[in-house]
Amino acid sequence: MTDADIRKAILEELTQIAPDIAPSDVGDGDHLQDDLELDSMDFLNLVSALHKRLGVDIPETDYPKIATLALAVAYLKTRIG
Amino acid sequence: MSIFTMPSLGADMEAGTLVEWMIKAGDTVHRGDVVAVVETQKGAIEIECFEEGIVETLDAEIGATLDVGAPLATLRTPAKGSASAARPAADPKKHAKREAETPAPPTEAPPPTSAPMGATPSEVTTGEIPAASPAARVRAAERGIDLGALVGTGPNRAIVLADVEAAEPAAVKAAPVSSSAKPGLDMAAMRTAIANAMARSKREIPHYYLTQTIDLQAASDWLTATNATRPPDARLLMGALFVKAVSIAAAQVPQMNGHYDADGFHPAKAVHAGVAVALRQGGLVAPALHDAETLPLDDLMTRMRDLVARVRSGRLRSSEMTDGTITISAMGDTGADAMAAVIYPPQVAIVGFGAPVARPWIVGDAIVPRMTVTVTLSADHRVSDGRRGAKFLAAINTALQTPETL
Numbered sequence: 001m002t003d004a005d006i007r008k009a010i011l012e013e014l015t016q017i018a019p020d021i022a023p024s025d026v027g028d029g030d031h032l033q034d035d036l037e038l039d040s041m042d043f044l045n046l047v048s049a050l051h052k053r054l055g056v057d058i059p060e061t062d063y064p065k066i067a068t069l070a071l072a073v074a075y076l077k078t079r080i081g
Numbered sequence: 082m083s084i085f086t087m088p089s090l091g092a093d094m095e096a097g098t099l100v101e102w103m104i105k106a107g108d109t110v111h112r113g114d115v116v117a118v119v120e121t122q123k124g125a126i127e128i129e130c131f132e133e134g135i136v137e138t139l140d141a142e143i144g145a146t147l148d149v150g151a152p153l154a155t156l157r158t159p160a161k162g163s164a165s166a167a168r169p170a171a172d173p174k175k176h177a178k179r180e181a182e183t184p185a186p187p188t189e190a191p192p193p194t195s196a197p198m199g200a201t202p203s204e205v206t207t208g209e210i211p212a213a214s215p216a217a218r219v220r221a222a223e224r225g226i227d228l229g230a231l232v233g234t235g236p237n238r239a240i241v242l243a244d245v246e247a248a249e250p251a252a253v254k255a256a257p258v259s260s261s262a263k264p265g266l267d268m269a270a271m272r273t274a275i276a277n278a279m280a281r282s283k284r285e286i287p288h289y290y291l292t293q294t295i296d297l298q299a300a301s302d303w304l305t306a307t308n309a310t311r312p313p314d315a316r317l318l319m320g321a322l323f324v325k326a327v328s329i330a331a332a333q334v335p336q337m338n339g340h341y342d343a344d345g346f347h348p349a350k351a352v353h354a355g356v357a358v359a360l361r362q363g364g365l366v367a368p369a370l371h372d373a374e375t376l377p378l379d380d381l382m383t384r385m386r387d388l389v390a391r392v393r394s395g396r397l398r399s400s401e402m403t404d405g406t407i408t409i410s411a412m413g414d415t416g417a418d419a420m421a422a423v424i425y426p427p428q429v430a431i432v433g434f435g436a437p438v439a440r441p442w443i444v445g446d447a448i449v450p451r452m453t454v455t456v457t458l459s460a461d462h463r464v465s466d467g468r469r470g471a472k473f474l475a476a477i478n479t480a481l482q483t484p485e486t487l
Contacts, residue, residue, distance in 0.1 A: 016234070019393055020361055033414070037361045040318050040413050041389040048313040060308050060316070 001080055006054075006073045013049040017042050028070040054080060083132060084140075085154040087119070087147045090126055090402040092426040093278035097121045098146045099153070101228070108136045110156065115398065117153065122267065122274035123366050125395045126402055134158040239394040271364040279423045286341075286429075287462040290421050293474045294455045295481060297437050301452040303484040319437060320356075320411050321382040325487045327432050328352040328373035330476035331407050336465035337430040337458075337473050338406045346429065346464045351375075355405030355425065356385060358392045367425060368397050369405035378487045412436040419455040429461035432477070 001009075011023045014032075021036060032038045038046065047058050047066075056079045058066060066072035087097055097119035104116045115127040134156035141153045231248055233240035282288075300322055308316040331338040331352045339348040354373035359365045368391075370376075370384050391397055410422050411434040420433030435455040442451035456477060460470045480487060 017390075017393070018361070037359075039359065039389075040320065041386060042393075044313065044316060044318060045386065045390070047316075051313045057312055060305065 001054075001077070003073050003077065006076050006080070007069065009053055010046075010050065010069060010072055010076070013053060014038075014046055017045045017049065026069055029068050031067055032069075033067070050076065056080060082137065083134065083156045083158050084152045085116070085130065085132075085156055087141075087149050087151045087153055088128060088399055088403070089149045090119075090121055090399055091123070091278070092281060093123075093274035094121055094149060096146050096148045097126075099141050099143055100125055101143065102139060103127075104136050104139070104154070106136050106138055110134055110136060122270040123364070123402070124392075124397070127396065127398045128153075129399050130156075132156060132158060239396065268363050271360075275364060278426065282423050282426050286424050286426065288424060288459050289462050289467060289470065290457060290459050291467060291470045291474055292419060292421075292455060292457045293471075293478065294440070294453050295478045296442060297452040297454045297481065298442075300481045300484040301437065315379070317378065317382050318385075320413075321378060321385055322481065322484055322487055323411050323432075323434050324354050324356060324370065324373055324385065324409050325376070325378055325381055326477045326480035327407065327409050328354050329480045329487070330473050331430075332374040333476050334465075334469060334473040336469050337460060339429060340406065340427040341429050341461060341464060342427050346461075349406040351406070353404045353406045355408035355428070355431075356388060357408055357410035357422075358389055360392070365410075366392055366397070366402075367405060367408045367410070368392065368401035369403075371400075371404060407431070410434070419457050421457045422459050424459055424461060429464045430473075431459050433457040433459070 011026060014026065015021055015023055018036070018038060026036065030036055032046070033040075033043060043063070047063070050066075051057050054076060056076055058075075058079075062075070065075040090097070098121075099117060100120045101118040102116070103114075103118070104110060110116055110130045111133055112129075112131055114130050116130045117128045118125050119128050120126075137155040137157045139154050141147055141151070147153070228240055231240050231244050233244055297319075300319065304317060304319060304322065311317075331354075335348040336346075338352055339346060341347070351372050352374040353369040353371050355367035355369050357365050357367040368388050370381065370388060373381060376384065388397075388401070405425070405428060407428055408422070408425050408431040410420060410431060412420055414436060416436040418438065419435040422431040422433040424431050433456070435457075437452055437454045439450050440453045441448050442453060443449075444451070456474060458470050458474055460473075
């Protein structure tokens with residue numbers, strides 16, 4: 001998967017979980033919880049959705065590594081291999 | 082014959098707009114069936130029927146804004162009386178009624194209807210109802226688009242605004258769209274609704290407040306260890322532990338759990354925990370998680386997930402809007418240390434959890450860093466006093482010290 005594929009996957013899952021957020025609202029460096037105001041349940045649902053879609057089980061200890069879109073793309077790329 | 086009326090879906094509701102009928106004349110309806118969708122200041126709510134019967138006439142038109150109590154439909158009921166089909170919000174008997182409603186009411190089962198069953202019209206089942214966000218429902222109603230004809234791309238294939246927009250003719254699409262993040266929700270209306278309910282609360286309820294900082298290390302350690310072994314779908318959130326701990330405590334201290342109306346306080350038999358969910362565009366809703374004190378933690382977490390998902394996509398039910406017997410509001414992972422919340426009438430208590438944070442804590446003779454959370458109880462002085470409130474907070478503390486038993 002290319003960075004663009006991963007980015008698209010994250011944005012699609014994110015906007016399903018948070019239908020009030022448009023893909024264009026999500027800046028690469030925006031903190032998903034502090035800036036976009038995902039609550040802990042939304043964030044967990046995003047982790048679940050990415051697990052299902054990409055087959056990557058993101059442990060809780062790695063949550064800081066997907067705190068922004070840019071971080072998440074880089075992290076998932078290494079995990080998908 | 083019985084008249085099904087616009088129900089009150091909470092202290093802050095005066096009127097609602099009928100967005101969708103799920104029934105038509107001739108349909109058979111059962112208790113718990115969703116019969117209509119009503120747009121309120123807190124989004125679209127699925128209205129449940131609390132009576133058996135055959136729909137005689139629909140008495141309200143889609144798009145009509147109706148006061149609470151206005152007739153919506155006429156039902157032909159099997160045998161008895163003319164009680165309103167929609168359960169009034171302040172009905173003090175509602176908890177007893179709910180007990181009967183839940184799984185199988187052996188004695189209260191309605192007599193078998195002999196007459197019109199042969200002509201069995203389409204029955205209402207939840208499976209037939211297209212899940213849709215409030216924004217999508219409103220837009221579809223405005224544009225005369227049939228939600229049933231659309232394929233949803235939202236959570237659980239719910240229809241979201243984009244799906245409705247995709248179905249609109251191009252010319253219509255050019256119509257001006259509200260600039261708010263979620264066009265279907267009127268944020269000014271929600272703010273007004275919250276203002277009215279909270280002003281009423283502060284006017285009528287003599288609040289008192291108690292705060293206690295609780296050692297959360299055991300719960301935090303247990304949660305980390307538990308989640309480390311689980312896939313994301315099965316993980317728990319600290320918020321679920323909070324809801325369970327409060328529900329256990331509320332079952333032990335009945336003065337915190339119930340409704341206060343013109344006749345005074347009615348303690349509830351079960352704990353229907355209102356879970357406050359903040360909306361990103363402002364405002365909040367606190368739908369009830371039924372029988373929270375008896376739910377195993379994993380089930381409670383599943384139900385909370387479902388509740389939050391439906392808050393986001395607009396699929397809350399009328400019973401969830403009115404059945405709450407106590408509310409829990411948690412700051413989440415980060416934020417303020419403590420939250421003294423305003424009681425949601427007709428409830429008599431609300432528990433605010435600040436963000437959990439590591440603090441210096443005394444264990445034995447040593448000062449050690451421990452995860453802690455500050456819990457604030459706002460309670461109704463007409464019903465309880467500080468001593469009772471302190472007992473309640475102590476019960477929350479006790480429950481959180483043995484997370485494995487929650």
